[in-house]
Amino acid sequence: MDLAQGTDGVSAMQTSWECFRDAVVVLAGGGPVKQRLTDAFQCQLRDIDPESLPRDLRGPFSTLLAALQSGQRVGTLDAISASVRKMSEAEAARHAQSIVHMFAGLQEPTAANRPAVLRAVPNTVDDEIPAFLNRA
Secondary structure, X not given: OOOOEOOOOOEOOOOHHHHHXXXXXXXXXXXXXXXXXXXXXXXXXXXXXXHHOOHHHHHHHHHHHHHHOOOOOEOOEXXXXXXXXXXXXXXXXXXXXXXXXXXXXXXXXXXXXXXXOOOOOOOOOOOOOOHHHOOO
């Protein structure tokens, strides 16, 4: 198994909830709905294993997968881009809405289940050890 991948196919550093959150952010951005749907799926959702989702979201996610992967590669377009290109604006909007609904159905990971995030803190000249800690 690739160390960068978790057991559900999602990056070990990113949970399914975080993938859906980031997809919703893309969907809320500017531009045509078909492009936003394509970008949200390709960049955030394509590697999610439906079995890693809660049981009630597996069906809707599998339906989304089928719809977005039904097309054939055409010229420079991959299967996902070709699938979305064939959709009507209304159909693409329905799929975008389904992503938002699935995100709403997920619970944010608890602190115990969230990967640790390390932050670098700059060491500046103004950073002095407080006197009460410096007595050692």
